[in-house]
Amino acid sequence: MSALTASPAPIDFSQTSQVKMSRLFRVELRKVTDTRAGLWLLVAIVGLTLLADVIFLFAAKSSELTYENFAAVTATPQGFILPILGILLVTSEWSQRTGLVTFTLEPSRGRVVIAKFLAVVAIGLAAVAIALALGALFNVIGAGVAGGAGDWDLGFAGARDFTLLQLIGIIQGLAFGMLFMNSAVAIVLFFVIPTAWSILFGLVGFLEDAAPWLDLGTAQQPLFDASHSLSATEWSQLLVTSLIWIVAPLVAGVIRLLRAELKSA
Amino acid sequence: MIEVDGLTKAYGKHLAVDGVTFRVEPGTVTGFLGPNGAGKSTTMRMMVGLTPPTAGGSTILGVPYSKIPNPGTHVGVLLDASAQHAGRSGREVLHLGAMLMSLEERRVDEMLELVGLSDVEAKRRVGNYSLGMRQRLGIAHALLGDPQVLVLDEPANGLDPAGIRWMRGLLRGFAERGGTVLLSSHLLHEIEMIADELVVIGRGKIVAQGSKDELVSASGTLVRSIDLETLAVALKQAELSFTRTATNSLIVQSTGEQIGRAAAGAGVVLTELRPAEGAGLEEMFLQLTADDARDEVPS
Numbered sequence: 001m002s003a004l005t006a007s008p009a010p011i012d013f014s015q016t017s018q019v020k021m022s023r024l025f026r027v028e029l030r031k032v033t034d035t036r037a038g039l040w041l042l043v044a045i046v047g048l049t050l051l052a053d054v055i056f057l058f059a060a061k062s063s064e065l066t067y068e069n070f071a072a073v074t075a076t077p078q079g080f081i082l083p084i085l086g087i088l089l090v091t092s093e094w095s096q097r098t099g100l101v102t103f104t105l106e107p108s109r110g111r112v113v114i115a116k117f118l119a120v121v122a123i124g125l126a127a128v129a130i131a132l133a134l135g136a137l138f139n140v141i142g143a144g145v146a147g148g149a150g151d152w153d154l155g156f157a158g159a160r161d162f163t164l165l166q167l168i169g170i171i172q173g174l175a176f177g178m179l180f181m182n183s184a185v186a187i188v189l190f191f192v193i194p195t196a197w198s199i200l201f202g203l204v205g206f207l208e209d210a211a212p213w214l215d216l217g218t219a220q221q222p223l224f225d226a227s228h229s230l231s232a233t234e235w236s237q238l239l240v241t242s243l244i245w246i247v248a249p250l251v252a253g254v255i256r257l258l259r260a261e262l263k264s265a
Numbered sequence: 266m267i268e269v270d271g272l273t274k275a276y277g278k279h280l281a282v283d284g285v286t287f288r289v290e291p292g293t294v295t296g297f298l299g300p301n302g303a304g305k306s307t308t309m310r311m312m313v314g315l316t317p318p319t320a321g322g323s324t325i326l327g328v329p330y331s332k333i334p335n336p337g338t339h340v341g342v343l344l345d346a347s348a349q350h351a352g353r354s355g356r357e358v359l360h361l362g363a364m365l366m367s368l369e370e371r372r373v374d375e376m377l378e379l380v381g382l383s384d385v386e387a388k389r390r391v392g393n394y395s396l397g398m399r400q401r402l403g404i405a406h407a408l409l410g411d412p413q414v415l416v417l418d419e420p421a422n423g424l425d426p427a428g429i430r431w432m433r434g435l436l437r438g439f440a441e442r443g444g445t446v447l448l449s450s451h452l453l454h455e456i457e458m459i460a461d462e463l464v465v466i467g468r469g470k471i472v473a474q475g476s477k478d479e480l481v482s483a484s485g486t487l488v489r490s491i492d493l494e495t496l497a498v499a500l501k502q503a504e505l506s507f508t509r510t511a512t513n514s515l516i517v518q519s520t521g522e523q524i525g526r527a528a529a530g531a532g533v534v535l536t537e538l539r540p541a542e543g544a545g546l547e548e549m550f551l552q553l554t555a556d557d558a559r560d561e562v563p564s
Contacts, residue, residue, distance in 0.1 A: 013326075016339070019366070023367060027365045036352040036390070097347070098350050103315060104314075107313075261316045
Protein backbone atom coordinates (compact mmCIF):
# COMPACT_ATOMS: atom_id res chain seq x y z
CA MET A 1 0.00 0.00 0.00
CA SER A 2 1.51 3.31 -1.03
CA ALA A 3 0.93 6.39 1.02
CA LEU A 4 -1.89 8.82 0.26
CA THR A 5 -3.71 6.74 -2.31
CA ALA A 6 -7.14 8.20 -2.88
CA SER A 7 -8.69 5.10 -4.37
CA PRO A 8 -6.82 1.88 -3.63
CA ALA A 9 -7.10 -1.07 -5.94
CA PRO A 10 -10.17 -3.24 -5.31
CA ILE A 11 -9.46 -5.98 -2.82
CA ASP A 12 -8.78 -9.36 -4.33
CA PHE A 13 -10.16 -11.93 -1.90
CA SER A 14 -8.93 -14.88 -3.95
CA GLN A 15 -5.57 -14.55 -2.19
CA THR A 16 -7.10 -15.15 1.26
CA SER A 17 -8.41 -18.56 2.11
CA GLN A 18 -11.12 -19.35 4.62
CA VAL A 19 -10.09 -20.08 8.20
CA LYS A 20 -9.26 -23.81 8.22
CA MET A 21 -11.30 -26.12 10.44
CA SER A 22 -8.10 -27.51 11.98
CA ARG A 23 -7.24 -23.97 13.06
CA LEU A 24 -10.69 -23.33 14.54
CA PHE A 25 -10.40 -26.64 16.38
CA ARG A 26 -6.99 -25.78 17.84
CA VAL A 27 -8.22 -22.34 18.92
CA GLU A 28 -11.29 -23.83 20.65
CA LEU A 29 -9.14 -26.46 22.34
CA ARG A 30 -6.78 -23.77 23.59
CA LYS A 31 -9.70 -21.71 24.90
CA VAL A 32 -10.51 -24.58 27.28
CA THR A 33 -7.07 -24.44 28.82
CA ASP A 34 -5.97 -20.80 28.74
CA THR A 35 -8.22 -19.36 31.45
CA ARG A 36 -7.86 -19.92 35.16
CA ALA A 37 -11.27 -21.59 35.41
CA GLY A 38 -10.52 -23.94 32.53
CA LEU A 39 -7.08 -24.81 33.82
CA TRP A 40 -8.40 -25.68 37.28
CA LEU A 41 -11.13 -27.86 35.82
CA LEU A 42 -8.49 -29.80 33.88
CA VAL A 43 -6.34 -30.07 37.00
CA ALA A 44 -9.43 -31.24 38.89
CA ILE A 45 -10.13 -33.94 36.31
CA VAL A 46 -6.64 -35.40 36.61
CA GLY A 47 -6.60 -34.89 40.39
CA LEU A 48 -9.97 -36.54 41.01
CA THR A 49 -9.10 -39.42 38.69
CA LEU A 50 -5.94 -39.94 40.72
CA LEU A 51 -7.82 -39.56 44.00
CA ALA A 52 -10.47 -42.09 43.00
CA ASP A 53 -7.78 -44.65 42.21
CA VAL A 54 -5.91 -43.96 45.47
CA ILE A 55 -9.06 -44.32 47.57
CA PHE A 56 -10.01 -47.50 45.75
CA LEU A 57 -6.52 -48.91 46.30
CA PHE A 58 -6.91 -48.59 50.07
CA ALA A 59 -10.64 -49.24 50.39
CA ALA A 60 -11.23 -52.22 48.12
CA LYS A 61 -10.63 -55.88 48.84
CA SER A 62 -7.47 -57.19 47.24
CA SER A 63 -9.47 -59.49 44.97
CA GLU A 64 -11.20 -56.39 43.54
CA LEU A 65 -7.98 -54.64 42.61
CA THR A 66 -8.21 -55.21 38.86
CA TYR A 67 -7.60 -52.99 35.86
CA GLU A 68 -11.29 -52.93 35.03
CA ASN A 69 -12.22 -51.68 38.51
CA PHE A 70 -9.46 -49.08 38.66
CA ALA A 71 -10.70 -47.68 35.38
CA ALA A 72 -14.37 -47.86 36.40
CA VAL A 73 -14.03 -45.95 39.70
CA THR A 74 -12.80 -42.87 37.80
CA ALA A 75 -15.94 -42.70 35.65
CA THR A 76 -18.10 -40.92 38.23
CA PRO A 77 -15.70 -38.11 39.24
CA GLN A 78 -14.78 -37.48 35.62
CA GLY A 79 -18.46 -37.57 34.69
CA PHE A 80 -19.06 -34.66 37.06
CA ILE A 81 -16.44 -32.34 35.62
CA LEU A 82 -16.30 -33.12 31.89
CA PRO A 83 -19.84 -31.81 31.24
CA ILE A 84 -18.97 -28.56 33.05
CA LEU A 85 -16.05 -28.07 30.65
CA GLY A 86 -18.43 -28.64 27.74
CA ILE A 87 -20.93 -26.15 29.18
CA LEU A 88 -18.34 -23.42 29.85
CA LEU A 89 -16.81 -23.68 26.40
CA VAL A 90 -20.08 -22.30 25.01
CA THR A 91 -21.57 -20.23 27.81
CA SER A 92 -18.38 -18.17 28.30
CA GLU A 93 -18.92 -16.78 24.80
CA TRP A 94 -22.02 -15.14 26.29
CA SER A 95 -21.18 -14.59 29.95
CA GLN A 96 -17.73 -13.18 29.10
CA ARG A 97 -19.09 -11.80 25.79
CA THR A 98 -16.13 -13.22 23.88
CA GLY A 99 -18.66 -14.31 21.26
CA LEU A 100 -18.42 -10.80 19.84
CA VAL A 101 -14.84 -11.59 18.83
CA THR A 102 -15.29 -15.30 18.08
CA PHE A 103 -18.15 -14.80 15.65
CA THR A 104 -16.57 -11.73 14.06
CA LEU A 105 -13.38 -13.60 13.21
CA GLU A 106 -15.42 -16.57 11.93
CA PRO A 107 -18.85 -15.37 10.81
CA SER A 108 -19.95 -18.91 9.98
CA ARG A 109 -21.28 -19.90 13.39
CA GLY A 110 -21.92 -23.45 12.26
CA ARG A 111 -18.19 -23.96 11.72
CA VAL A 112 -17.46 -22.60 15.21
CA VAL A 113 -19.99 -25.06 16.65
CA ILE A 114 -18.33 -27.95 14.81
CA ALA A 115 -14.92 -26.84 16.11
CA LYS A 116 -16.29 -26.70 19.67
CA PHE A 117 -17.86 -30.14 19.24
CA LEU A 118 -14.56 -31.61 18.04
CA ALA A 119 -12.74 -29.89 20.89
CA VAL A 120 -14.97 -31.39 23.60
CA VAL A 121 -14.75 -34.84 21.98
CA ALA A 122 -10.95 -34.54 22.01
CA ILE A 123 -11.01 -33.54 25.69
CA GLY A 124 -13.37 -36.41 26.51
CA LEU A 125 -11.04 -38.88 24.78
CA ALA A 126 -8.03 -37.41 26.55
CA ALA A 127 -9.80 -37.83 29.91
CA VAL A 128 -10.55 -41.46 29.08
CA ALA A 129 -6.91 -42.01 28.10
CA ILE A 130 -5.78 -40.52 31.42
CA ALA A 131 -8.23 -42.75 33.31
CA LEU A 132 -6.99 -45.86 31.49
CA ALA A 133 -3.34 -44.94 31.96
CA LEU A 134 -3.73 -44.20 35.69
CA GLY A 135 -5.84 -47.34 36.02
CA ALA A 136 -2.97 -49.38 34.56
CA LEU A 137 -0.46 -47.72 36.86
CA PHE A 138 -2.57 -48.41 39.94
CA ASN A 139 -3.23 -51.97 38.84
CA VAL A 140 0.54 -52.54 38.87
CA ILE A 141 0.85 -50.77 42.23
CA GLY A 142 -2.13 -52.71 43.60
CA ALA A 143 -0.67 -56.04 42.56
CA GLY A 144 2.80 -55.17 43.82
CA VAL A 145 2.05 -53.37 47.07
CA ALA A 146 -1.43 -54.39 48.22
CA GLY A 147 -1.43 -57.92 46.89
CA GLY A 148 -4.17 -57.11 44.42
CA ALA A 149 -5.54 -59.53 41.88
CA GLY A 150 -4.00 -57.44 39.11
CA ASP A 151 -6.25 -58.79 36.36
CA TRP A 152 -5.77 -56.93 33.07
CA ASP A 153 -9.12 -57.98 31.71
CA LEU A 154 -10.82 -54.87 30.34
CA GLY A 155 -11.43 -55.80 26.77
CA PHE A 156 -12.81 -53.81 23.92
CA ALA A 157 -16.35 -53.72 25.29
CA GLY A 158 -15.22 -52.29 28.62
CA ALA A 159 -13.14 -49.54 27.05
CA ARG A 160 -15.94 -48.80 24.59
CA ASP A 161 -18.60 -48.44 27.30
CA PHE A 162 -16.34 -46.26 29.41
CA THR A 163 -15.50 -43.97 26.47
CA LEU A 164 -19.13 -43.79 25.40
CA LEU A 165 -20.21 -42.76 28.87
CA GLN A 166 -17.74 -39.86 29.09
CA LEU A 167 -18.39 -38.65 25.56
CA ILE A 168 -22.14 -38.65 26.15
CA GLY A 169 -21.57 -36.56 29.27
CA ILE A 170 -19.37 -33.89 27.73
CA ILE A 171 -21.47 -33.62 24.56
CA GLN A 172 -24.58 -33.27 26.70
CA GLY A 173 -22.79 -30.47 28.52
CA LEU A 174 -22.03 -28.72 25.25
CA ALA A 175 -25.67 -29.10 24.22
CA PHE A 176 -26.98 -27.68 27.52
CA GLY A 177 -24.52 -24.81 27.24
CA MET A 178 -25.78 -23.89 23.77
CA LEU A 179 -29.40 -24.32 24.78
CA PHE A 180 -29.34 -22.18 27.93
CA MET A 181 -26.47 -19.80 27.06
CA ASN A 182 -25.85 -19.20 30.75
CA SER A 183 -23.25 -21.01 32.85
CA ALA A 184 -25.20 -21.18 36.10
CA VAL A 185 -28.51 -22.21 34.54
CA ALA A 186 -26.89 -24.83 32.30
CA ILE A 187 -24.81 -26.38 35.12
CA VAL A 188 -27.69 -26.46 37.62
CA LEU A 189 -30.15 -27.94 35.14
CA PHE A 190 -27.57 -30.46 33.94
CA PHE A 191 -27.32 -31.92 37.43
CA VAL A 192 -30.86 -31.27 38.71
CA ILE A 193 -32.90 -32.55 35.79
CA PRO A 194 -31.57 -36.15 35.83
CA THR A 195 -32.00 -36.37 39.62
CA ALA A 196 -35.50 -34.91 39.54
CA TRP A 197 -36.35 -37.18 36.66
CA SER A 198 -35.08 -40.27 38.53
CA ILE A 199 -37.09 -39.36 41.63
CA LEU A 200 -40.18 -38.95 39.47
CA PHE A 201 -39.68 -42.40 37.96
CA GLY A 202 -39.11 -43.90 41.38
CA LEU A 203 -42.29 -42.39 42.81
CA VAL A 204 -44.74 -42.89 40.00
CA GLY A 205 -45.28 -46.61 39.72
CA PHE A 206 -46.45 -46.96 36.15
CA LEU A 207 -43.49 -44.89 34.91
CA GLU A 208 -40.99 -47.32 36.33
CA ASP A 209 -41.25 -49.65 33.36
CA ALA A 210 -40.78 -46.74 31.00
CA ALA A 211 -37.71 -45.45 32.84
CA PRO A 212 -35.07 -47.22 30.71
CA TRP A 213 -36.66 -45.60 27.66
CA LEU A 214 -36.94 -42.10 29.09
CA ASP A 215 -34.27 -41.73 31.75
CA LEU A 216 -30.68 -41.43 30.55
CA GLY A 217 -29.24 -42.52 33.91
CA THR A 218 -31.29 -45.72 33.93
CA ALA A 219 -30.44 -46.49 30.31
CA GLN A 220 -26.73 -45.94 31.04
CA GLN A 221 -26.68 -48.47 33.91
CA PRO A 222 -25.68 -51.40 31.65
CA LEU A 223 -22.57 -49.42 30.62
CA PHE A 224 -21.36 -49.62 34.22
CA ASP A 225 -22.12 -53.33 34.37
CA ALA A 226 -19.09 -55.59 34.58
CA SER A 227 -20.37 -57.92 31.88
CA HIS A 228 -20.27 -55.16 29.24
CA SER A 229 -22.68 -57.08 27.07
CA LEU A 230 -25.62 -54.85 26.22
CA SER A 231 -28.66 -56.57 24.77
CA ALA A 232 -30.35 -55.23 21.67
CA THR A 233 -33.07 -53.77 23.87
CA GLU A 234 -30.51 -52.06 26.10
CA TRP A 235 -28.75 -50.56 23.09
CA SER A 236 -32.12 -49.29 21.83
CA GLN A 237 -32.88 -47.78 25.22
CA LEU A 238 -29.51 -46.06 25.26
CA LEU A 239 -30.16 -44.75 21.77
CA VAL A 240 -33.66 -43.47 22.57
CA THR A 241 -32.67 -41.75 25.81
CA SER A 242 -29.62 -40.25 24.09
CA LEU A 243 -31.91 -38.89 21.38
CA ILE A 244 -34.07 -37.27 24.04
CA TRP A 245 -31.31 -35.95 26.30
CA ILE A 246 -28.38 -35.29 24.00
CA VAL A 247 -29.45 -35.03 20.37
CA ALA A 248 -32.62 -33.00 20.97
CA PRO A 249 -30.93 -30.39 23.22
CA LEU A 250 -27.98 -30.36 20.82
CA VAL A 251 -30.19 -29.60 17.82
CA ALA A 252 -32.22 -27.01 19.72
CA GLY A 253 -29.00 -25.50 21.09
CA VAL A 254 -27.38 -25.23 17.67
CA ILE A 255 -30.50 -23.58 16.24
CA ARG A 256 -30.55 -21.12 19.11
CA LEU A 257 -26.86 -20.33 18.72
CA LEU A 258 -27.12 -19.83 14.97
CA ARG A 259 -29.99 -17.38 15.42
CA ALA A 260 -28.94 -15.59 18.57
CA GLU A 261 -28.11 -11.93 18.42
CA LEU A 262 -24.78 -11.04 19.97
CA LYS A 263 -25.04 -7.83 21.92
CA SER A 264 -22.38 -5.47 23.06
CA ALA A 265 -22.61 -3.56 26.31
CA MET B 266 -14.84 1.12 1.62
CA ILE B 267 -17.98 0.63 3.65
CA GLU B 268 -21.47 0.93 2.19
CA VAL B 269 -24.53 0.80 4.40
CA ASP B 270 -27.84 0.71 2.60
CA GLY B 271 -31.17 1.14 4.35
CA LEU B 272 -30.16 -0.86 7.42
CA THR B 273 -33.14 -1.31 9.72
CA LYS B 274 -33.55 -3.19 12.99
CA ALA B 275 -36.87 -3.51 14.75
CA TYR B 276 -37.30 -4.91 18.25
CA GLY B 277 -41.02 -5.52 18.39
CA LYS B 278 -42.56 -2.21 17.42
CA HIS B 279 -39.50 -0.20 18.39
CA LEU B 280 -37.22 0.75 15.50
CA ALA B 281 -33.71 0.78 16.97
CA VAL B 282 -32.21 1.51 13.56
CA ASP B 283 -34.41 3.03 10.87
CA GLY B 284 -33.23 2.99 7.27
CA VAL B 285 -29.64 4.01 7.89
CA THR B 286 -27.69 4.72 4.70
CA PHE B 287 -24.15 6.05 4.42
CA ARG B 288 -20.77 5.43 2.82
CA VAL B 289 -17.30 5.49 4.26
CA GLU B 290 -14.60 6.16 1.68
CA PRO B 291 -11.05 4.84 1.81
CA GLY B 292 -8.55 7.38 3.08
CA THR B 293 -10.96 8.95 5.54
CA VAL B 294 -11.71 8.71 9.22
CA THR B 295 -15.47 8.85 9.59
CA GLY B 296 -17.06 9.54 12.94
CA PHE B 297 -20.40 7.90 13.73
CA LEU B 298 -21.88 10.31 16.22
CA GLY B 299 -25.01 9.97 18.29
CA PRO B 300 -26.31 10.02 21.86
CA ASN B 301 -26.39 6.79 23.87
CA GLY B 302 -29.11 4.51 22.58
CA ALA B 303 -29.27 6.19 19.15
CA GLY B 304 -28.53 2.94 17.32
CA LYS B 305 -24.78 3.22 16.67
CA SER B 306 -23.79 -0.13 18.17
CA THR B 307 -26.75 -1.96 16.65
CA THR B 308 -25.81 -0.57 13.23
CA MET B 309 -22.20 -1.67 13.65
CA ARG B 310 -23.21 -5.14 14.85
CA MET B 311 -25.43 -5.51 11.78
CA MET B 312 -22.52 -4.45 9.56
CA VAL B 313 -20.39 -7.37 10.79
CA GLY B 314 -23.18 -9.94 10.87
CA LEU B 315 -23.64 -10.32 14.62
CA THR B 316 -27.17 -8.94 14.56
CA PRO B 317 -29.48 -9.93 11.72
CA PRO B 318 -31.05 -6.80 10.15
CA THR B 319 -34.82 -6.51 9.78
CA ALA B 320 -34.28 -4.84 6.40
CA GLY B 321 -31.49 -3.38 4.31
CA GLY B 322 -27.90 -4.50 4.05
CA SER B 323 -24.29 -3.44 4.04
CA THR B 324 -21.03 -4.29 2.35
CA ILE B 325 -17.42 -3.89 3.36
CA LEU B 326 -14.80 -3.88 0.59
CA GLY B 327 -17.63 -4.57 -1.85
CA VAL B 328 -19.10 -7.71 -0.28
CA PRO B 329 -21.27 -8.53 2.74
CA TYR B 330 -19.01 -9.00 5.78
CA SER B 331 -19.91 -12.68 6.15
CA LYS B 332 -18.59 -13.38 2.63
CA ILE B 333 -15.09 -12.11 3.43
CA PRO B 334 -12.68 -15.04 3.85
CA ASN B 335 -10.61 -14.86 7.05
CA PRO B 336 -12.31 -11.50 7.76
CA GLY B 337 -9.91 -10.49 10.52
CA THR B 338 -7.18 -9.98 7.93
CA HIS B 339 -9.35 -7.50 5.98
CA VAL B 340 -11.56 -5.79 8.54
CA GLY B 341 -10.43 -4.91 12.05
CA VAL B 342 -13.41 -4.86 14.41
CA LEU B 343 -13.70 -3.59 17.98
CA LEU B 344 -17.27 -3.63 19.24
CA ASP B 345 -16.81 -3.75 22.99
CA ALA B 346 -13.42 -3.52 24.65
CA SER B 347 -14.77 -5.17 27.78
CA ALA B 348 -15.99 -8.23 25.89
CA GLN B 349 -12.93 -10.31 26.71
CA HIS B 350 -12.62 -13.28 29.05
CA ALA B 351 -11.60 -11.79 32.39
CA GLY B 352 -9.43 -14.83 33.12
CA ARG B 353 -7.30 -14.56 29.99
CA SER B 354 -4.14 -12.48 29.77
CA GLY B 355 -3.93 -9.62 27.26
CA ARG B 356 -1.21 -11.43 25.36
CA GLU B 357 -3.27 -14.63 25.26
CA VAL B 358 -6.23 -12.72 23.76
CA LEU B 359 -3.99 -11.52 20.93
CA HIS B 360 -2.36 -14.94 20.62
CA LEU B 361 -5.77 -16.60 20.06
CA GLY B 362 -6.56 -14.01 17.37
CA ALA B 363 -3.20 -14.50 15.66
CA MET B 364 -3.67 -18.29 15.79
CA LEU B 365 -7.08 -18.09 14.17
CA MET B 366 -6.01 -15.62 11.49
CA SER B 367 -2.87 -17.66 10.80
CA LEU B 368 -0.45 -14.88 11.69
CA GLU B 369 3.07 -15.06 13.01
CA GLU B 370 3.55 -14.64 16.75
CA ARG B 371 5.79 -11.64 15.96
CA ARG B 372 2.59 -9.72 15.08
CA VAL B 373 1.40 -10.03 18.70
CA ASP B 374 4.57 -8.36 20.00
CA GLU B 375 4.37 -5.63 17.35
CA MET B 376 0.78 -4.78 18.22
CA LEU B 377 1.45 -4.78 21.97
CA GLU B 378 4.26 -2.33 21.35
CA LEU B 379 2.13 -0.21 18.99
CA VAL B 380 -0.62 0.30 21.59
CA GLY B 381 1.87 0.72 24.43
CA LEU B 382 1.08 -2.33 26.56
CA SER B 383 4.24 -3.47 28.35
CA ASP B 384 5.32 -7.09 28.72
CA VAL B 385 4.24 -7.08 32.34
CA GLU B 386 0.84 -5.60 31.51
CA ALA B 387 0.33 -8.05 28.65
CA LYS B 388 0.82 -10.97 31.03
CA ARG B 389 -1.81 -9.71 33.46
CA ARG B 390 -5.34 -11.00 33.22
CA VAL B 391 -7.79 -8.75 31.35
CA GLY B 392 -10.07 -8.74 34.39
CA ASN B 393 -7.50 -6.53 36.11
CA TYR B 394 -7.21 -4.04 33.23
CA SER B 395 -8.51 -0.48 33.37
CA LEU B 396 -10.98 0.54 30.65
CA GLY B 397 -8.19 2.48 28.90
CA MET B 398 -5.98 -0.63 28.81
CA ARG B 399 -8.85 -2.72 27.47
CA GLN B 400 -9.37 -0.18 24.71
CA ARG B 401 -5.69 -0.37 23.80
CA LEU B 402 -5.86 -4.16 23.78
CA GLY B 403 -9.01 -3.96 21.62
CA ILE B 404 -7.27 -1.65 19.14
CA ALA B 405 -4.29 -4.02 19.05
CA HIS B 406 -6.69 -6.91 18.34
CA ALA B 407 -8.43 -4.97 15.57
CA LEU B 408 -5.10 -4.11 13.90
CA LEU B 409 -3.63 -7.59 14.38
CA GLY B 410 -4.53 -8.94 10.94
CA ASP B 411 -3.23 -5.81 9.13
CA PRO B 412 -6.72 -4.96 7.81
CA GLN B 413 -7.77 -2.39 5.19
CA VAL B 414 -10.89 -1.35 7.10
CA LEU B 415 -11.47 -0.55 10.77
CA VAL B 416 -14.87 -0.63 12.50
CA LEU B 417 -14.53 0.64 16.08
CA ASP B 418 -17.36 1.17 18.56
CA GLU B 419 -16.54 3.85 21.15
CA PRO B 420 -12.79 3.19 21.00
CA ALA B 421 -11.89 6.46 22.74
CA ASN B 422 -14.16 5.74 25.71
CA GLY B 423 -11.98 5.44 28.81
CA LEU B 424 -8.90 6.97 27.20
CA ASP B 425 -7.29 10.01 28.76
CA PRO B 426 -6.72 13.15 26.60
CA ALA B 427 -3.22 11.95 25.71
CA GLY B 428 -4.70 8.61 24.72
CA ILE B 429 -7.29 10.30 22.49
CA ARG B 430 -4.54 12.28 20.78
CA TRP B 431 -2.57 9.07 20.32
CA MET B 432 -5.60 7.41 18.74
CA ARG B 433 -6.11 10.35 16.40
CA GLY B 434 -2.54 9.99 15.15
CA LEU B 435 -2.92 6.22 14.79
CA LEU B 436 -6.21 6.36 12.86
CA ARG B 437 -5.12 9.27 10.69
CA GLY B 438 -1.96 7.40 9.73
CA PHE B 439 -4.07 4.33 8.94
CA ALA B 440 -6.37 6.41 6.70
CA GLU B 441 -3.44 8.13 4.97
CA ARG B 442 -2.13 4.74 3.94
CA GLY B 443 -5.44 4.19 2.12
CA GLY B 444 -7.37 2.56 4.96
CA THR B 445 -11.05 3.10 5.75
CA VAL B 446 -12.04 3.97 9.31
CA LEU B 447 -15.46 4.14 10.93
CA LEU B 448 -15.52 4.92 14.63
CA SER B 449 -18.45 5.75 16.85
CA SER B 450 -18.74 8.07 19.80
CA HIS B 451 -21.41 9.75 21.88
CA LEU B 452 -19.13 12.72 22.55
CA LEU B 453 -19.06 15.52 19.97
CA HIS B 454 -15.72 16.93 21.05
CA GLU B 455 -14.07 13.54 20.97
CA ILE B 456 -15.25 12.89 17.44
CA GLU B 457 -14.37 16.43 16.32
CA MET B 458 -10.79 15.73 17.40
CA ILE B 459 -10.43 12.42 15.57
CA ALA B 460 -12.74 12.31 12.54
CA ASP B 461 -12.81 14.27 9.30
CA GLU B 462 -16.16 12.98 8.05
CA LEU B 463 -19.28 12.76 10.18
CA VAL B 464 -22.42 10.66 10.18
CA VAL B 465 -24.82 11.82 12.87
CA ILE B 466 -27.54 9.47 14.13
CA GLY B 467 -30.44 10.16 16.46
CA ARG B 468 -33.20 7.77 17.49
CA GLY B 469 -32.23 5.30 14.78
CA LYS B 470 -32.22 7.78 11.92
CA ILE B 471 -29.38 9.59 10.18
CA VAL B 472 -29.90 13.29 10.88
CA ALA B 473 -26.82 14.74 9.18
CA GLN B 474 -23.78 13.62 7.27
CA GLY B 475 -20.88 15.22 5.45
CA SER B 476 -17.41 16.50 6.04
CA LYS B 477 -16.74 17.93 9.47
CA ASP B 478 -15.86 21.35 7.98
CA GLU B 479 -19.13 21.44 6.05
CA LEU B 480 -21.26 20.49 9.03
CA VAL B 481 -19.46 22.86 11.34
CA SER B 482 -19.52 25.92 9.02
CA ALA B 483 -22.79 25.64 7.13
CA SER B 484 -25.05 26.53 9.95
CA GLY B 485 -26.35 30.10 9.47
CA THR B 486 -26.74 32.77 12.11
CA LEU B 487 -27.48 32.35 15.78
CA VAL B 488 -29.87 34.83 17.35
CA ARG B 489 -31.21 35.34 20.86
CA SER B 490 -33.88 37.70 22.05
CA ILE B 491 -35.76 38.64 25.20
CA ASP B 492 -38.95 37.84 23.28
CA LEU B 493 -38.23 34.76 21.22
CA GLU B 494 -41.89 34.16 20.28
CA THR B 495 -42.40 37.60 18.70
CA LEU B 496 -39.08 37.25 16.91
CA ALA B 497 -40.15 33.87 15.52
CA VAL B 498 -43.36 35.42 14.16
CA ALA B 499 -41.37 38.29 12.61
CA LEU B 500 -38.94 35.88 10.96
CA LYS B 501 -41.84 33.86 9.55
CA GLN B 502 -43.39 37.01 8.09
CA ALA B 503 -40.03 37.91 6.52
CA GLU B 504 -39.94 34.34 5.09
CA LEU B 505 -36.65 33.50 6.76
CA SER B 506 -36.25 29.81 7.65
CA PHE B 507 -34.97 28.94 11.10
CA THR B 508 -34.74 26.19 13.67
CA ARG B 509 -35.22 26.38 17.39
CA THR B 510 -32.42 25.11 19.60
CA ALA B 511 -32.48 23.51 23.01
CA THR B 512 -30.81 26.54 24.55
CA ASN B 513 -33.39 29.27 23.81
CA SER B 514 -31.88 30.58 20.63
CA LEU B 515 -32.75 30.35 16.96
CA ILE B 516 -30.48 29.28 14.11
CA VAL B 517 -31.55 31.28 11.03
CA GLN B 518 -30.47 30.44 7.49
CA SER B 519 -29.82 34.05 6.47
CA THR B 520 -27.53 37.02 7.15
CA GLY B 521 -27.40 39.07 10.30
CA GLU B 522 -28.68 42.10 8.40
CA GLN B 523 -31.86 40.37 7.23
CA ILE B 524 -32.55 39.18 10.76
CA GLY B 525 -31.83 42.62 12.20
CA ARG B 526 -34.28 44.26 9.80
CA ALA B 527 -37.01 41.75 10.59
CA ALA B 528 -36.43 42.25 14.32
CA ALA B 529 -36.40 46.02 14.01
CA GLY B 530 -39.67 45.93 12.06
CA ALA B 531 -41.34 43.99 14.85
CA GLY B 532 -39.69 46.06 17.58
CA VAL B 533 -38.01 43.05 19.20
CA VAL B 534 -34.84 43.49 21.24
CA LEU B 535 -32.02 41.15 20.24
CA THR B 536 -29.53 40.03 22.88
CA GLU B 537 -27.22 38.10 20.61
CA LEU B 538 -26.60 37.99 16.86
CA ARG B 539 -23.62 36.13 15.44
CA PRO B 540 -22.52 33.50 12.91
CA ALA B 541 -23.48 30.12 14.34
CA GLU B 542 -20.19 28.42 13.34
CA GLY B 543 -19.94 25.12 15.20
CA ALA B 544 -23.02 25.97 17.18
CA GLY B 545 -25.28 24.44 14.54
CA LEU B 546 -23.82 20.99 14.91
CA GLU B 547 -23.59 21.32 18.65
CA GLU B 548 -27.17 22.55 18.94
CA MET B 549 -28.40 19.73 16.75
CA PHE B 550 -26.52 17.26 18.88
CA LEU B 551 -27.78 18.76 22.13
CA GLN B 552 -31.30 18.65 20.73
CA LEU B 553 -30.93 14.96 19.95
CA THR B 554 -29.63 14.30 23.44
CA ALA B 555 -32.32 16.45 25.07
CA ASP B 556 -35.10 14.62 23.25
CA ASP B 557 -33.89 11.37 24.66
CA ALA B 558 -34.09 13.06 28.06
CA ARG B 559 -31.38 10.95 29.63
CA ASP B 560 -29.31 13.78 31.00
CA GLU B 561 -29.94 17.37 31.92
CA VAL B 562 -28.91 19.63 29.05
CA PRO B 563 -26.76 22.43 30.37
CA SER B 564 -28.27 25.73 29.36
